[in-house]
Amino acid sequence: MLKNRFNIAASLLAIILSVGFIGAPIGPNNGDPTGGRPTNGRPTDDGPNPKQTIALGDRREIFADRFLIREMKGARLVMHPPRDEGPVMHFDQPWESNAPAYITILKDGDTYRAYYRGGHQRANGKKEDNTCYAESRDGIHWEKPNLGLIEANGSKNNNIILEESPLTHNFTPFLDNNPSAPQNQRFKAIGGTNKTGLLPFASANGKDWKKMQEKAVINEGLLDSQNVAFWSESEQMYVCYFRTWTGGNDRGYRSVSRATSPDFLHWSKPVEMTFGDRPYEHIYTQQTSPYFRAPHIYVAIGSRFVPHRQIATLDQLNELKVDPGQHKGLSEPFLMTSRGGNVYDRTFMEAFIRPAMGLNHWSARTNYPSLNIVPVGDGEMSLYVNQDYAQPTGHLRRYSMRLDGFSSINAPYEGGAVKTKTLTFTGKALEINYSTSAIGEVRIALQDENGKDLPGFSLLDSEQLVGNEVARTVTWNGKTDLSAWAGKPVQLHIYLKDADLYSIRFK
Template sequence: MWIRTMYWIVMTAGNLTFLSTALPQGVLPQDVIDIGSRLEPLIDEHLLARKTGSLRLRLHRPIRQADAITLDKPWEGNNSAYATVLKHQDQFFFYYRGTALILDGKVRHEHLATTCVMTSRDGVRWERPDLGFVKRDGWERNNIILTLDPAGKIDASPGQTRTAGHDLLSGKKVPFTGASHNFTPLIDTNPQCKPREKFKALGGHDHRTLYAFASPDGLHWNLMQPEPVIVDGMMDSQNLAFWDPVQKKYFAYYRDFKNKKGDTRQYAKHQFSLRDRDVRVATSVDFVNWTKGDWVDWRPDRITQLYTTQTQLYPGAEHLRIGFPLRYVPGRGRFSQLNERIAASSTYYASVYTDTGFISSRDGRTFRIWPEALLRPGTTGAQWYYGFGGTALNLIESPSQLPGGETEWSFYVQDHGSWFGDGVTYQRYSIRRDGFVSASAALSGGSFTTKPLRFSGDHLLLNYSTSALGAIRVELQEPTGKPIPGFSLDECVELFGNSVKHAVTWKQRADVNAISGKPIRLRFELKDADLFSLRFAARR
C-alpha cells in the first residue's frame, strides 16, 4: 500500500519495513528502467550508474575446440565462406558458399559459386545430405541447393537479366547473376509468417543488389519477386536479416562503402582506394519493401573497417543484439608466409588481414563496438590471411566438454585452409552462456551500483565466476541509495564459485517478492570475480 505516495510497507524478515520510493533529484519516474523478469547480460553500461575500484567491463575470448567442418568437396573449396547456422525443430542446418580459387600469377575461379547445406542433430557432428538438385560430372552425391550454373535448380546464369537494377558506381544496368555469392538464410519467427515462407533469405551476386528468397523447408527456394529488394549497398559481403519480436519488424544489415565525407559513391574511379567498409541498417514489415538504409551509429567510433557484422538477436534476451564482425585491416605488409604466396598473384589480397570483433546494441541502430579483437589469428602463418575470423552467423547451444558441465554456446569460425588449401575449415569455438562480456574486478575489489530499476519476480539469479579467493555480494537499495533492511551487503551470503544460474540469498531470506514492482537500485561488490548476467525470476 502507498503512504502519502512516498513509502511502501513491506515485510522483511518478519518485520514491517517502510521502503522509500522517492527518486533522487533529477531522476524522473520514466527514467526508472523496467527490467521485469528478463535476462540482463552485462554487455554494456546501460544499467550502471556508478563504478568504484577496479570494476570494469571485460571482453572474454571463446575457446577453440577440436571439432571442425572442412569444405573440401569438388563443389566447395578454398574460397568457401559466408556460413549460416540455423536450428529448426530438432535439426541444425549449416549453409555456406562453395567456391575455389586458383592462384597462378593471377586469381581465377575454379568453378562457379554454389550454395550448400549440411545437417546435424547436435550442432557438432555434421553430414552432407545427397539432395540431387544439381547434376554434374564429378559432383555426385552433392548437397547443393543453389548454384550459378545453368544446370542448377535456379537458372541464374550470367547475362540473364531479371531486373532493371543499376550498378550504383557506374549507373549502368546490371544482370541478376544468382545468389550463391552471399546467400544468407533465416528462420522467420514473425507470427504472421506463411508456412510456405518459414525460411527466408537475402542474396545476390552483382554486388549492388539483394534479392528476397523464401522456402517452406530450407531446401527448396524461390524468389519472392523478380526485382531486388535492397539496392543501396555494396553487397559482396554476408548481408543478413531477421525478425525483431520486440520492434515487430524485420531488420537487415548490409555492407556499403563510405568515402571520407561519409557519403557512398561520390568519388572518381581512380579514388577507389578511399572506400571505407561500413554497415547500413534497413527495416521492413513484409521482407520485400525495405526502408532506405541508414548508417549504423558506432559508439565509440569504429577504428577498423568492417566486412561483415554477423548481427543476431541475443539468445534469451531478444531486446538485445550482438554481432561478430569481420574486421578488415589493409596495408599491414606481407609478413606471413601465406601472404607471401598470395602476393605472387595479388598484392591487394596479400596486404589485408582480418580478425573477429564484438558488437552489441539495444535498439538495432546504435552499437557499442569493442576496440579489441574477440578472436585473434593464431601462432601459425596459416591463420594470418584475408578471411581469418569470418564467423558463421548465429550462436548455437552445444554440450559441455566436461562431464556434468552446463550447456555452452558455440559458433563456427573460418580458421584455416583458404587460398591454397583443399578447402576452408570452420573451427568450432565455445564459451559459457552469456560469457562474452562481464562486469569484472580484481582481488583488490570493485563495485557498481545500478540506475533505479523495477523488476518482477521473487529471487535474483546470477551468472558468475570467482577465484578460490574471490567473492560477490549484492545489496538492494532504495532509489536514494539507502540499503533496504534485510538486503544489505553485510547481510548478503557471500557468493564464490562458478555458476550460470545461482540464487542470491541474504542472512534472513532469498525471497525478494515484497519489493517486486518497486523502484530500487542494486549494488554489487566483486573481488577477483566476473558477473556475466542477472535476472529476477519466479520460483517454479
C-alpha cells in the first residue's frame, strides 16, 4: 500500500514538473487565448486584480473566460461547438414569413415557448409583420397552437399573438425573474424600431400581451434587429442590449450598446459595449442572456455578419429562391460572454457553429441563432438556429450541448495544470462537471492564499477522478467536507490528463 502511494506521488510530481507549472509565470503561448494581450485596460486574466480575493460563494463558474484562472501550464481553454440535431420547426404557413427572424425560446416550468416574426399580405396589399407563437413539452417536438387571437387571410385559425408593425418586426419577450414583478407582468417584452423607439409590453401568460405605455422607453440606437432585455439577478436591475454603429472606419461596424433600468420603464442613456483589444466585426444580433445555471454570467451566442462575402452566384441564389434582398453577405453564430457592465469577453474568436455544407447555408443572414439556451433532458441543453433564411425551406434547427459545455479547461495526454486566483466560498463540498478518457484523470488540491497545500487536501490526497459526469463531488482520502475552510481565502490547484473541466461549484 505504501509502495503504491509512493509510486503515485512520484508519478504526479514528475508530470507536474514536466508541464513546467511550479513557479513559472504565464507566457503568451501557454493556454492563454488572448496571447497575453491586455483587454480593455484590465488585467489579461479577464477578472479582478490577481491580488484580490474573489467572493465566489456557492456560484457555479463555467470556463468561458479567464475570470478564475491565475495560471495554466500544458492546459488551455477550448470551445466546444454544439451538435446538430436537425430541424424541429418549419415556417410553412401562409401567415408566416419566408424570413422569420429574431426568434426567442423560453423555458417556463414544463413548457417551452417560441416567439418568432411572421408576416402576410393584407387585403389592402400592405405587408404586415406579426409575432407567432409555438409550444413544446420537451424542447424537441413543437406545435403551433390555434390561438384564435388575430385575423389573417380571413381567419383567426392561426398561432399569431400580435400584429402591429413595426412593433412586431422584432418583438422579444423574456420571463421576468424580478421578485418584485407583479403576477400579471410575469412576462415582459420590448418591440419596435427606430421609427417608434422601443415600447414595453407585459403579459401574465406569455400569449395575451398589452403595452405598458404608449411612449417609447428607448429611442437611441439602430433598433431594427433583435433588442434583448432581461432582469439581472447579479446587477439587480433590468438591462437591454441593442444594435448600434461603432468606430473602425468611416462607415463603422454594427455593434452593441446597453441601457439599464430599475423598473423597465425608465432607462439610462445607452453605453457602448467594449471588447478589449479584439478587432471590430459586424455583430448583427448579440443574443445576450443570463446562463440559467450561472445567471451572473451572460452568455451571448450572436450572429457575426460578413457583408463583403458572397460565395453563391446570382443564378445559384435564384435557384434556391432566396429573397433578392438577402443575396449579399454571410453570417454565422459566435460566442462571447459578459459579467455585467459594458464589457464583453471574446475569449474565442472562431465560429461557434460553422455554416453547414450546401449553398442554402451560405446565403446572407441565414444561421441566425435564436435567443436563449435552455435545458433539454438530463445533462443536456439546446440552442436553436434559424436556417435557410429568406428561402422557401426556412426552418428552426436544434443544436445540443452538455450542460455548461460551451467551453472547458482541456489538457492532453501529457497532462496540464491550472491554478485559480484566491477565492472564498460558502458550502461544504466541491462539485465539478468534467470528462476524461479511459486513461485520463482530474485531481484537485486545495491550497492556502500563498499556494501551499492545505493538510489532507493535496493532489496526492485527491481522489483520481475518472469518467464523464455533469456533477461529481470531489473527495480527498474519502472526505468531502470543506466547511472548515468556508469563508477563508483559498486557491485550487487542478491537474488534468486527457480531460476537460467544464465548471466548478462549491455547494
